[in-house]
Amino acid sequence: MINKKIEEIKEADLQALVDNKVLESKVIEYKRDLPDNSDSAKKEFLADVTSFANSSGGDLIFGISQDNQTAELKAIEGIEIENIDKERIRLNDIIMTGVEPRLLSVAIQPIPLSNSKYAILIRIPKSWISPHRAIYKGHNKFHARDSSGKKHEMDVDELRIAFNLTETLTDKIRKFKVDRVAKILADETPIPLYQNPKIVLHLIPINSFNPSQKYDIDCITSHPEKIIPINSNGCNWRFNLDGFLTYSSVLDNKFYSYVQLYRNGIIEAVEGFLLGPMEELPPIKERLIIPSIDFESKLPYALNLYFKVLHELRVDPPIFVFLSLLGVKGYKMGTNAPFGRYTQHPIDRDLLLLPEAVVENYEIRAEDAMRPLFDLIWNACGFQRSLNFDENGNWIKR
Helix, strand or coil, X not given: CCCCCHHHCCHHHHHHHHHCCCCCECCEEEECCCCCCCHHHHHHHHHHHHHHHCCCCEEEEECEEECCCCCCEXXXXXXXXXXXXXXXXXXXXXXXXXXXXXCCCCEEEEEECCCCCEEEEEEECCCCCCCCEECCCCCCEEEEECCCCCEEECCHHHHHHHHHHHHHHHHHHHHHHHHHHHHHHCCCCCCCECCCCEEEEEEEEHHHHCCCXXXXXXXXXXXXXXXXXXXXXXXXXXXXXXXXXXXXXXXXXXXXXXXXXXXCCCEEEEECCCCCCEECCCCXXXXXXXXXXXXXXXXXXXXHHHHHHHHHCCCCCCEEEEEEEECCCCCEEECCCCECCECCCCCCCCEEECCCEXXXXXXXXXXXXXHHHHHHHHHHCCCCCCCCECCCCCECCC
16 A cells, blocks of 8 residues: 555555556456446446555555566556546445445545656555445455465355454444543543533544554644544643643633544544533522533534544444433423423433434534534433534535
C-alpha cells in the first residue's frame, strides 16, 4: 500500500513503484486494464477487492503493465477514459452490488497522467465486518491473499477465524468505551474535573486495536489548537503516558473539559460544564436542563475538528463514535416547543450509554453522524426526535 493519503497520490508516486521495482504483495496489486462489463471480468474484479478486505487491506492499481514472466513492473501506460466520473460510478456500483456484507470505506481515486490518460487506484481497507464474499451471478466465494499477493478461496478454518476475529474486535471496542466511562465515573481522569454531569465523546478507529498500530502524532502536538476540548475557545496542553492531552483553563485546581489523543488513534473528549445545573431564584434552587441548541451545535463542531485530526494522522475509517451522558437522572430537554404539544419527561437513569454510530468515511457531515444519537437523547426525554433538525435531517436555525 502506498504510504500516502489517497487524494495526495500523483503520477510520481506510481513512477517510484516502477523505478524501485515494487512487486505485488499482500497489500498491493497491479492491473493493466480496468474490468469490462463481462461477467467473468466483474467476478475477477470482485474477487480481487474482497481478497484485500478479508486480509490486510491494500491498493489495487489499474494502468500499470507488468512483465508476464518475471511480474516486474514495465511502465505506467494509463487508460483512456472519456468520462472519469461515470467510470468511478460504474466501478463503485460493481462493488456495492457484488459484495456481501457491503464493504465500507472503499475509495476510488483517478490519477491524471502526463500522457493524458489515467491510472485508477482503488484503496480497500481491512474490513472489521469480514469475511466478505463476491455474490455476482452465482459466484458466491470468499477470497483472501497470501504474503506473495496471490489470492485464494478461503477454507473453512480461515472463515472460522475471520468470523471470530470480527466478533472479538467489536467486543474490544465496546469494552474499551465501557471501561473508560467507568474510570471517568471513578474520577480516574488525566486531570481533575468538576463534579458536574459530563458529556463523553469517544472516537475509536477500527484499526486502533491492531497491537502494532501507532500513529505519528507530532503533526497534531505542534498545533494543539487543532484538537481543542468541547465547549472551549482555547486550551492548555501537555504530553502524557497515553499520548497528548489538551484541557481547559484551571480554576481551584479543577478543570471542566479535556481531550485525550491516544497514540493508537483513539480520541476521548470529556466536557463537564455544559450540563451543570442552572441556578434559579428561590424557591427553586436549580433546574436540570440539557441546553439543546448549545449541546447540538457544539458537539458536531468538536466532532468535525476531531475528524480532521484523524484524517491528518492518516487513520483509516471506519470509526466508531460513542456519546455518553453521565449523571443526568432527572434532566429534561431545554426546548421552546409549543406548550401542550409535547410532554416533557425527566431522564429516568443516571447514565445514558448510547449505541455506537459507525462513520464509514470523512466526507460525512458531523451533524449527520451525531443526529441519530441526539434523537435517542430526545427519546429519553419523551420526544420522538430532536426538534433542532427538520424531518429531512437539516439543522433548524433558531
